[in-house]
Amino acid sequence: MKYEDIVHRCFRCGYCKFTGDYIDFNCPSYRKFFFESYSPGGRMWLIRAWLNDEIKNSDRFQEILFSCATCANCMEHCVFTFSDDLVNVFLAAREEMVNQGIIPPAVRDYLKNINISGNPYKEPADERGKWAEGTSVETYDGQDYLLYIGCVGSYDERAKKIARAVGDLLAHAGISFGILGDRETCDGNEVRALGEMGLFQFLAEQNISLFKDLGIQRIITMDPHAFNAFKKDYPGLGGTFEAYHYTQILAPVVASSKIPLKDYRAKVTFHDPCYLGRHNGEYEAPRKILHAIPGLEVIEMDQSKENAFCCGGGGGNFFTDILGGGDESPNRIRVRQAHSTGANIVAVACPQCAKMLDDAIKLEELDDKLEVLDVAEIVMRALDQPT
Amino acid sequence: MIDIASQLAHIVGERFVSNNPEEAFFYARDPGLMPAHKPDYVVVPKTASEIQEILRLASRERIPVVPMGAGMSLTGLVIPLRGGIVIDMKRMNRILEVNEKARYVIVEGGTSHGALKAYLDKHCPRLRHSIPDSPATATVAANVMIHGQGRLTQQYGFNSDMVSGLEVVLPSGEICTIGSCALSPYWFSKGAPLPDLTGLFLGWFGATGIITKVALKLYPRKKMRDVEIFVTDRDDLVPDMVYELTHTEMVEDINIFAQPMPMIFKDNHHITLFITGDTDEELEFKRKMVWNCLDGFIKSKDGGFMSVPPVMKPTLLDMPQRSVSRFADVKKGGGFEYSGPIIPVETYPACTRKVMELGSKYDLAYSAMARVIGRNHAMMFGFAFTFNRADPQMMERTRKALEEGGEFALAAGGVFWKPTIDEQRLALEKMDATTRDLMKMIKENLDPLGIMNPGNWEVV
Numbered sequence: 001m002k003y004e005d006i007v008h009r010c011f012r013c014g015y016c017k018f019t020g021d022y023i024d025f026n027c028p029s030y031r032k033f034f035f036e037s038y039s040p041g042g043r044m045w046l047i048r049a050w051l052n053d054e055i056k057n058s059d060r061f062q063e064i065l066f067s068c069a070t071c072a073n074c075m076e077h078c079v080f081t082f083s084d085d086l087v088n089v090f091l092a093a094r095e096e097m098v099n100q101g102i103i104p105p106a107v108r109d110y111l112k113n114i115n116i117s118g119n120p121y122k123e124p125a126d127e128r129g130k131w132a133e134g135t136s137v138e139t140y141d142g143q144d145y146l147l148y149i150g151c152v153g154s155y156d157e158r159a160k161k162i163a164r165a166v167g168d169l170l171a172h173a174g175i176s177f178g179i180l181g182d183r184e185t186c187d188g189n190e191v192r193a194l195g196e197m198g199l200f201q202f203l204a205e206q207n208i209s210l211f212k213d214l215g216i217q218r219i220i221t222m223d224p225h226a227f228n229a230f231k232k233d234y235p236g237l238g239g240t241f242e243a244y245h246y247t248q249i250l251a252p253v254v255a256s257s258k259i260p261l262k263d264y265r266a267k268v269t270f271h272d273p274c275y276l277g278r279h280n281g282e283y284e285a286p287r288k289i290l291h292a293i294p295g296l297e298v299i300e301m302d303q304s305k306e307n308a309f310c311c312g313g314g315g316g317n318f319f320t321d322i323l324g325g326g327d328e329s330p331n332r333i334r335v336r337q338a339h340s341t342g343a344n345i346v347a348v349a350c351p352q353c354a355k356m357l358d359d360a361i362k363l364e365e366l367d368d369k370l371e372v373l374d375v376a377e378i379v380m381r382a383l384d385q386p387t
Numbered sequence: 388m389i390d391i392a393s394q395l396a397h398i399v400g401e402r403f404v405s406n407n408p409e410e411a412f413f414y415a416r417d418p419g420l421m422p423a424h425k426p427d428y429v430v431v432p433k434t435a436s437e438i439q440e441i442l443r444l445a446s447r448e449r450i451p452v453v454p455m456g457a458g459m460s461l462t463g464l465v466i467p468l469r470g471g472i473v474i475d476m477k478r479m480n481r482i483l484e485v486n487e488k489a490r491y492v493i494v495e496g497g498t499s500h501g502a503l504k505a506y507l508d509k510h511c512p513r514l515r516h517s518i519p520d521s522p523a524t525a526t527v528a529a530n531v532m533i534h535g536q537g538r539l540t541q542q543y544g545f546n547s548d549m550v551s552g553l554e555v556v557l558p559s560g561e562i563c564t565i566g567s568c569a570l571s572p573y574w575f576s577k578g579a580p581l582p583d584l585t586g587l588f589l590g591w592f593g594a595t596g597i598i599t600k601v602a603l604k605l606y607p608r609k610k611m612r613d614v615e616i617f618v619t620d621r622d623d624l625v626p627d628m629v630y631e632l633t634h635t636e637m638v639e640d641i642n643i644f645a646q647p648m649p650m651i652f653k654d655n656h657h658i659t660l661f662i663t664g665d666t667d668e669e670l671e672f673k674r675k676m677v678w679n680c681l682d683g684f685i686k687s688k689d690g691g692f693m694s695v696p697p698v699m700k701p702t703l704l705d706m707p708q709r710s711v712s713r714f715a716d717v718k719k720g721g722g723f724e725y726s727g728p729i730i731p732v733e734t735y736p737a738c739t740r741k742v743m744e745l746g747s748k749y750d751l752a753y754s755a756m757a758r759v760i761g762r763n764h765a766m767m768f769g770f771a772f773t774f775n776r777a778d779p780q781m782m783e784r785t786r787k788a789l790e791e792g793g794e795f796a797l798a799a800g801g802v803f804w805k806p807t808i809d810e811q812r813l814a815l816e817k818m819d820a821t822t823r824d825l826m827k828m829i830k831e832n833l834d835p836l837g838i839m840n841p842g843n844w845e846v847v
């Protein structure tokens with residue numbers, strides 16, 4: 001197994017489970033299951049036991065490995081020099097399991113759907129660009145940027161609204177961009193996170209070749225997961241594009257008052273998406289946008305930025321739901337944390353987080369108190385306010 | 388035959404019981420070097436009443452029960468030597484009450500030191516507790532259970548001396564409060580002016596009951612904190628230096644380390660002193676007192692204050708000091724264990740020489756790490772070794788070195804701290820026979836079925 005040489009080096013001291021200030025446990029799967037085995041240290045020790053044939057690949061072992069949200073909290077807080085590779089170890093173990101064909105059914109179904117349909121929803125490709133109908137968003141044809149939406153933004157009803165807000169906003173800001181529409185296909189970030197490296201490579205190479213054919217050099221993504229794949233994994237496969245999350249493009253525009261924002265009175269708390277924040281170190285762009293909106297009060301949660309608590313959707317869990325269920329599921333915990341700040345809006349910058357937290361608000365019966373909005377949707381509201 | 392797993396599930400909920408091989412593997416061991424032994428069940432309860440039910444079930448069915456905090460004591464104290472039920476306490480992690488004016492806090496039995504620190508940082512910035520340098524997951528209850536030591540130990544004694552009340556579930560399943568809280572709503576004293584019953588539980592490693600609440604004394608937190616390091620190559624003078632330092636009553640904490648790496652540390656003893664103050668003036672006054680008290684040693688050229696590089700300060704001032712855990716990967720092998728006997732300070736020179744001798748005899752990377760307890764009343768002396776978990780021979784050598792270190796300290800007048808079962812056996816053998824009988828009587832009365840962390844403090 002890749003990274004096998006570091007598996008025995010975990011001392012299982014547990015710093016990886018916490019926030020940096022120890023205010024709470026911050027590993028989503030540990031927080032839900034509360035057995036040490038579901039913590040990063042537990043995984044390290046169990047992977048080693050599995051490699052040494054001391055335990056078998058069971059349903060439980062699969063749940064332990066695939067409930068990791070790859071949120072990178074462990075990487076942030078582990079005290080050892082191999083901390084940067086912790087998630088890589090977990091992905092390598094998943095890869096082994098995928099190669100052996102012994103994986104949870106939900107993971108198998110996800111991978112199968114991507115393989116067959118190019119998206120997890122089993123929807124036809126020509127539905128991909130439908131979200132843009134009725135907007136001024138154009139198809140890519142040599143503009144400055146490609147706007148890459150991703151599977152969730154293309155097919156999920158809630159996320160499509162975010163896609164429209166992002167598209168409208170970029171257009172409003174005068175950014176030159178276009179979309180791929182029905183030629184867009186899965187970026188593969190979750191495929192990689194679920195350990196199917198062969199399929200990931202296939203998707204990435206397919207995308208790289210399409211982007212190159214179209215002369216694309218700069219990509220704006222709506223989804224931090226795609227942003228992560230383009231920024232971190234595509235270069236290794238020959239795909240060196242400039243990748244941005246849309247908030248990085250909009251932050252300077254909004255800060256320079258190019259878009260005149262009206263007064264929008266609301267209390268907002270921002271939930272950092274793991275693939276924007278911890279994985280790629282971008283904490284400020286979305287905050288800059290929110291702070292630029294007149295009348296908006298931004299309140300931080302105790303667990304924010306490097307210490308943000310994951311919504312539980314990362315690492316493929318958005319699709320497989322291995323981490324979901326029960327009142328200690330990460331999205332419900334996160335919504336309670338957001339609610340405790342007194343905010344009436346929880347702002348997100350990721351369609352997966354939006355959906356996870358939306359679901360949790362319903363389960364927590366907070367519908368009349370808390371609303372989930374993407375940063376782009378909040379800006380659109382500020383634009384639409386009556387003067 | 389009753390199905391124990393479903394009985395446990397009935398008590399704590401299905402999700403929080405496991406008899407799966409994965410949990411059996413993990414909870415069979417701690418990060419140290421004692422042999423593994425699998426539990427039959429692992430449970431993660433949420434309330435004291437669930438623990439009562441578990442103990443009632445365990446008594447009825449005569450199943451061993453082992454409470455576990457973070458498992459960081461390293462000496463096998465949470466390994467279920469006879470199988471049975473491991474109770475992972477960490478879901479009981481609420482901070483229940485802070486009495487600001489009487490300076491104490493009440494926490495649940497699985498609350499971590501890290502969480503308590505974070506809570507005080509946020510809500511009670513003028514209060515602090517005696518935080519140990521164990522990883523932040525280490526629990527308050529287990530730390531007092533093993534008579535741990537922390538940042539305030541030089542001033543106020545063992546962390547267990549700072550307990551001001553307990554709630555304990557007895558092996559029978561009954562629950563009782565210990566200290567002033569037994570008859571008052573206030574948790575200000577663990578015993579006095581009543582008979583101090585905490586001794587029936589503290590130090591027993593869960594062999595007489597399970598702590599479900601602990602009250603801990605809190606202390607004034609000064610606004611500023613700084614660190615100085617006095618370096619000497621005269622191990623024989625370290626006890627005198629510590630004596631002078633403790634006489635000033637100006638120091639928060641005194642730690643001493645001696646280790647061969649990096650090269651500049653070799654053959655030196657680093658007396659690390661922490662000072663605190665609310666103003667620059669207070670800090671400077673204390674610093675001056677500390678410098679003055681060691682002046683004689685500076686003049687005789689037996690030591691001097693090293694200038695602590697700014698990059699080193701955050702590492703030293705960190706609470707808990709995460710760098711201590713990093714010692715585990717010095718050999719790129721994730722292994723660290725220390726035998727940490729409590730010794731008279733005067734035996735420091737002999738113990739340091741011993742750890743160095745063991746390091747070279749067994750070809751191991753070592754560190755001598757000591758913390759002063761009380762005003763020179765004693766010190767915890769760590770014979771600390773790091774090992775590679777993928778190298779069974781190195782692990783065996785480390786085991787031997789630890790064993791020898793512990794025995795050496797015992798012969799030199801020290802007492803084992805958080806002893807392994809083998810060390811417990813040695814301690815019981817060496818102990819005053821009447822004291823041993825008293826321990827036996829206490830154990831047999833509180834735990835007549837012998838189900839509580841069996842193997843520990845067992846007088847045979």
Ligand SMILES: Cc1cc2nc3c(=O)[nH]c(=O)nc-3n(C[C@H](O)[C@H](O)[C@H](O)COP(=O)(O)OP(=O)(O)OC[C@H]3O[C@@H](n4cnc5c(N)ncnc54)[C@H](O)[C@@H]3O)c2cc1C
Nearest residue numbers: 456457458459460519520521526529530535536592593598
């Ligand atoms: C890097 C490192 C540094 C350390 N530095 C320090 C230090 O500075 N000071 C210090 O004191 N220690 C230190 N330690 C030792 C140890 O980690 C601590 O003492 C720690 O507090 C133990 O807590 P735990 O929750 O890990 O205990 P565990 O190992 O889980 O338990 C210890 C004992 O308590 C029993 N127990 C646990 N919970 C309960 C309960 N609720 N009721 C009854 N019995 C219970 C267990 O059965 C066991 O016998 C260090 C360890 C490491 C690895």
